[in-house]
Amino acid sequence: MWVSEMGGPAVPVAGEVPAEGPATGKRGKVVAVRLYPAEWEAWVAAAADEGRAEVGRWVRERITESLNGSDERGPGRAEAVAELMRTRAELARIGNNVNQAMRYAHSTAGGPGQVAAVVELTAAVEAAAAAMSGLRQELAERL
Known part of the structure; x- marks a missing residue:
């Protein structure tokens, strides 16, 4: 029963x-x-x-x-979480590169090439942050 x-x-x-x-x-x-x-x-x-x-x-x-x-909270959510984790890992790698570039720039006299590299890295960090923001919003909508 x-x-x-x-x-x-x-x-x-x-x-x-x-x-x-x-x-x-x-x-x-x-x-x-x-x-x-x-x-x-x-x-x-x-x-x-x-x-x-x-x-x-x-x-x-x-x-x-x-x-x-x-x-929609099932497979779609899992895909969104996986993409968010990949983007987060990429952002961490970019952040590490920015830190290395800044340490190098501070330890040397610096020059136009270094400034261009920092500008390029900053743009990459901003793009990754924007991607994470979009993924975070998409994930929130799926919950």
């Missing part, structure tokens, strides 16, 4: 659509997840925000949507 989160028998909720999956047969596998009370409350609130009364059903639907690619 299935039980609800409250410990009683699970009862279908009118108006709720089942998660996409095989149209025939019964679900026979159970997944148990241990949560801290604060995590449980967050899950209950998130399910309620989406109009779901049954947290287990909500979790199943969210995972199914993510696996099917119909959840």
Whole structure:
């Protein structure tokens, strides 16, 4: 017998659509997840925000949507995070180059070639920062 989160028998909720999956047969596998009370409350609130009364059903639907690619927070978010991480790494490399150039410029008399290199590096840092800003905004929209 299935039980609800409250410990009683699970009862279908009118108006709720089942998660996409095989149209025939019964679900026979159970997944148990241990949560801290604060995590449980967050899950209950998130399910309620989406109009779901049954947290287990909500979790199943969210995972199914993510696996099917119909959840924008799934694969698209992962791609955005990966791109953000690549851009961040590139920005760190550029920053390291700027630091090296500045140390060199301060340790020598400096000349027109060094000034041009610093200007070029500064432009690269600004371009990377702009790219990160755009990716950050895109990621925020996908959350």
